[in-house]
Amino acid sequence: MEKKRYVVLAEDYSGDPHYGKTARGIIRYGLTPVVALFDSTRAGEVQDGIPIVGSVDDALRFEPTTAVVGVATAGGRFPPKWRDILKSCIAAGLDVENGLHQFISDDPELAELARQHGAQLRDLRRPPEGLNVPTGANLQVPARIVLTVGSDCAIGKMTVALELDRAARERGLASVFVPTGQTGMAIAGWGIAVDAVVSDFIAGAAERLVVEGVERGGELLIVEGQGSITHPAYSGVTLGLIHGTAPHAFVLCHEAGSTGHVGFPGHPLTSLPELVDLHERISLRARPAKVAAVALNTRQLCEDAARTAVASTAEKTGLPTDDPVRFGPDRLLDAILEALP
Secondary structure (H helix, E strand, C coil): CCCCCEEEECCCCCCCCCCCHHHHHHHHHCCCCEEEEECHHHCCCEECCEEEECCHHHHHCCCCCEEEECCCCHHHCCCCCHHHHHHHHHHCCCEEEECCCCCHHHCHHHHHHHHHHCCCEEECCCCCCCCCCCCCHHHCCCCEEEEEEECCCCCCHHHHHHHHHHHHHHCCCCEEEECCCHHHHHHHCCCCCHHHCCHHHHHHHHHHHHHHHHHCCCCEEEECCCCCCCCCCCHHHHHHHHHHHCCCEEEEEEECCCCECCCCCCCECCCHHHHHHHHHHHCCCCCCCEEEEEEEECCCCCHHHHHHHHHHHHHHHCCCEECCCCCCCHHHHHHHHHHCC
16 A cells, blocks of 8 residues: 655645634644645745645645645635645545535535545544444543643643653653544544534534544544633533543643633633632532643743743742743653652
C-alpha cells in the first residue's frame, strides 16, 4: 500500500493562527508526512520547512497522495474559490480529507469526479453509525483519564493534550491522545468529531472514544477538549465530553490576557478560580474530578511577561501552571500524575 503523503490545503489562511489552526496542528503533530502547503497568496515561501505552492500542479511535484483541508472556517463552510481547488485535487487523482461541516462526499459533482479519477473522499466530521447514550463503560475502562477544558474556544486545548501525551510517552507511560475534533483526527488517524454528533449522543460518542483509547493500548488517556462550559454558543459539546469521558482529572486551558469570548462581544470570561470550582462541581457524581493544573497560552506575550503571567495565574488559582508549548509540559504532567488515582 502506498504511504500517505499530505498536501495541506490552506488557501488564504496558512498564516492565520486561528482559521489556519488545522494546518498548523497537522504540520506540528501529525503522523502523516506533509510534503507541501497550498496557499496561492504565499506561493514560493516556506513554512516550518514545508514549501508553499500556489497550484495543484505545483504540489504534484512533491508527490502527495492526499489533499487534507487545513482550515477551520467560520460555520465550517468552504469559501467559494475553494471549489475549483477541490476539483483540481480530485482530477489529479488525490484523495481528499475534509474536516469542515460541509461534506464533500455528499456533493454529486465532486463525488462523480472522484469516481472518474479513482479518488477517495473522506469527511472527518461525519459521525459513525450506531451512536447512543453512555452505557457505563466509561467508568469501567482500566485507564486513568485526563480531559483538557478551557475558558474559551480555540485557545489550545488540543495542543495541550498533544504536548502532554508526547511528554508522557517520552517517560515510558502507555499514553494515548484521544481526538475529539477534525484536526485531532487528521493528526492521529482516528476519532470522532463530537461537535457534529446529535446532542443526545455526545456523551455516548465520548464514551466510545475512551473505550477505543484503551483498546489502542492506553493506560493514560489524554482527551482533547472542545468548546467551553461557559461559552454562549458551544457549551453543550463541553458538558457532553465531561460526562462521556468521565475524567479522573481536568487541565484548565486559558489564553493569557483574554477577557471575553472571542467573536461574542458582551460575553466576558468567567474567572479562573470560578472555572476551577465549576468544572469540579459538574463532573460526574460517580467519578468526581479535580482540576490538576492550568495550561496557559502565552503566545501574545514576550517571555518575561509570559513568566509573570504563569506565576500570577498559579498564585490566583493555587494550582501548578505553565505554558506547555513555550516552557515545556513537564510541570503540568507532574501535577496531573500526582493528582490521578
